[in-house]
Amino acid sequence: MNYTQTPQAAAPELSDIQGLIINGYTHPCSVHMLFKFDNNISNLKYIQDFFKDLLPYLQSAEDWGALKPEIMLNIGLTANGIEIVKPSLNVQNSSFPSTFKKGPWDVNNAQQSLGDYGTGAPDQWWNQKFSNEDVHCVVHAYAMNPTAQEKIVGIITDAALKSNGMVTELKPLESESGRLEQYLLVPSDYIHFRYRDSIDEPNLNDNPAGKDQQDLNNFLIGYSTLPNPIPGPLSGPEAAFAKNGCYNAFRILYQDVEAFNNFLDTQAESIAPQIKNTKDYAEEWLAAKMCGRWRNGSPLVLSPDKPEHDTSKATDFGYLKDDMQGLKCPFSAHTRVSNPRDEGVEVAGSDTVPRIIRRGMPYGPPLSIDPKADRGLIGLFLCGDLSSQFETLYGWINLNNFSNVFDPAENTPQDPLVANRIVPLPGNIDPNFTIPMEDGNNIVIDGPLPQFVVTRGTAYLLLPSISALTAIANGEA
Numbered sequence: 091m092n093y094t095q096t097p098q099a100a101a102p103e104l105s106d107i108q109g110l111i112i113n114g115y116t117h118p119c120s121v122h123m124l125f126k127f128d129n130n131i132s133n134l135k136y137i138q139d140f141f142k143d144l145l146p147y148l149q150s151a152e153d154w155g156a157l158k159p160e161i162m163l164n165i166g167l168t169a170n171g172i173e174i175v176k177p178s179l180n181v182q183n184s185s186f187p188s189t190f191k192k193g194p195w196d197v198n199n200a201q202q203s204l205g206d207y208g209t210g211a212p213d214q215w216w217n218q219k220f221s222n223e224d225v226h227c228v229v230h231a232y233a234m235n236p237t238a239q240e241k242i243v244g245i246i247t248d249a250a251l252k253s254n255g256m257v258t259e260l261k262p263l264e265s266e267s268g269r270l271e272q273y274l275l276v277p278s279d280y281i282h283f284r285y286r287d288s289i290d291e292p293n294l295n296d297n298p299a300g301k302d303q304q305d306l307n308n309f310l311i312g313y314s315t316l317p318n319p320i321p322g323p324l325s326g327p328e329a330a331f332a333k334n335g336c337y338n339a340f341r342i343l344y345q346d347v348e349a350f351n352n353f354l355d356t357q358a359e360s361i362a363p364q365i366k367n368t369k370d371y372a373e374e375w376l377a378a379k380m381c382g383r384w385r386n387g388s389p390l391v392l393s394p395d396k397p398e399h400d401t402s403k404a405t406d407f408g409y410l411k412d413d414m415q416g417l418k419c420p421f422s423a424h425t426r427v428s429n430p431r432d433e434g435v436e437v438a439g440s441d442t443v444p445r446i447i448r449r450g451m452p453y454g455p456p457l458s459i460d461p462k463a464d465r466g467l468i469g470l471f472l473c474g475d476l477s478s479q480f481e482t483l484y485g486w487i488n489l490n491n492f493s494n495v496f497d498p499a500e501n502t503p504q505d506p507l508v509a510n511r512i513v514p515l516p517g518n519i520d521p522n523f524t525i526p527m528e529d530g531n532n533i534v535i536d537g538p539l540p541q542f543v544v545t546r547g548t549a550y551l552l553l554p555s556i557s558a559l560t561a562i563a564n565g566e567a
């Protein structure tokens with residue numbers, strides 16, 4: 091095949107880029123299927139045929155017109171997966187970034203930022219039904235309705251079954267299907283914990299020389315000319331293979347809805363008199379202070395006192411002019427930590443705010459339907475550089491030490507919603523959640539807060555270009 095390597099690249103070819111990278115799909119159904127490949131090179135043909143069977147459904151980033159495809163899919167490969175399907179690249183000795191090669195479980199690399207521990211520790215992932223190293227490929231299948239979902243899952247399963255045992259599906263959940271299936275909550279853009287999600291995303295401006303962190307060249311491999319980060323690899327045959335690809339930190343996050351509801355309920359009792367309002371209001375107020383947005387989506391900076399319809403999807407706001415005391419949005423609120431905007435950040439001499447593309451969705455039924463069920467977020471966090479984008483943000487979530495709004499002489503607070511409460515990073519954690527108040531009587535919720543989110547598994551995937559996947563299907567090893 092004919093790969094082209096352009097240092098100062100032209101506009102990206104949408105027909106060669108997997109659609110998931112550019113477009114937030116709104117299909118009501120999706121299943122995220124994990125696969126293991128046999129690593130006996132003499133059987134590679136069977137794995138290549140698996141890809142061949144999937145190719146007709148592989149969705150590119152090109153406009154699909156008026157009608158959404160009823161079924162479609164995208165494909166991600168881990169470093170171990172690439173090692174098997176593209177042995178010529180010799181991945182472990184290649185210039186692929188080391189965090190991708192080592193994987194999200196590596197205690198000396200990714201885990202330094204991700205900080206998974208206890209029941210969320212890497213040796214507990216995937217309900218211990220298979221090992222982290224076994225995940226070679228994830229097929230993200232999308233469908234317009236349950237019947238169509240069955241059809242696309244059937245196509246993918248048949249393709250694996252035809253492989254003579256060379257492609258094995260791994261089923262990570264204890265549920266009946268064992269698969270990571272999207273659960274459509276009502277309203278459809280809400281997640282467990284009852285917040286609206288997927289409001290603010292990078293604009294993915296496709297200016298190839300763009301210097302903004304949210305430009306597409308900051309996510310797509312083979313375009314960036316910026317010093318930091320440069321999505322890579324940028325040299326050797328691996329650069330040609332990875333061009334037009336993007337990384338996906340695929341992370342399954344269990345959400346303890348019961349613990350979260352109980353926490354809001356208990357804390358609201360004592361907060362209500364302090365803010366001179368009802369307990370019901372105090373509950374919603376606390377949920378908003380933890381997130382940075384009211385549950386309907388209104389950002390606290392724009393709607394400090396109550397959720398408002400007009401601001402429920404607002405993205406145009408900052409902290410510098412309006413909220414440098416954190417009186418509207420606490421410094422540690424989840425959205426303020428994961429995108430501090432103009433607050434000013436200072437990390438190792440860089441003032442860059444990393445951006446990530448979020449393409450996740452909920453799994454598992456709500457508490458009201460099945461209290462015992464597993465539920466949470468199927469997190470797809472896309473980035474051009476896992477370390478400086480995804481892992482940096484995770485480090486900030488776990489330890490809020492990235493900005494002058496946090497006093498370096500004090501202990502370091504955490505994101506109250508998502509953080510792992512014990513992290514292996516140096517520094518002392520302030521386990522409390524502090525909500526600055528106008529009268530100076532800050533509300534301090536004593537920690538450690540309950541562990542609301544527990545990691546169930548993580549895979550670092552490359553979402554290769556359509557041409558790279560086609561080459562695999564056509565037998566290029």
Ligand code: HEM
Nearest residue numbers: 285286287288289290343383425428429467483484508543
């Ligand atoms: C179960 C875990 C999580 C929950 C419940 C959650 C919830 C939310 C909610 C409700 C929003 C506001 C909606 C929006 O701005 O689109 C949000 C925004 C966001 N989250 Fe999360 N999140 C979770 C995990 C994560 C993780 C692990 C990361 C990063 C590694 C992350 C990064 C972000 C970012 C970047 C934003 C947008 C902030 C902005 O641009 O203002 N989230 N999240």
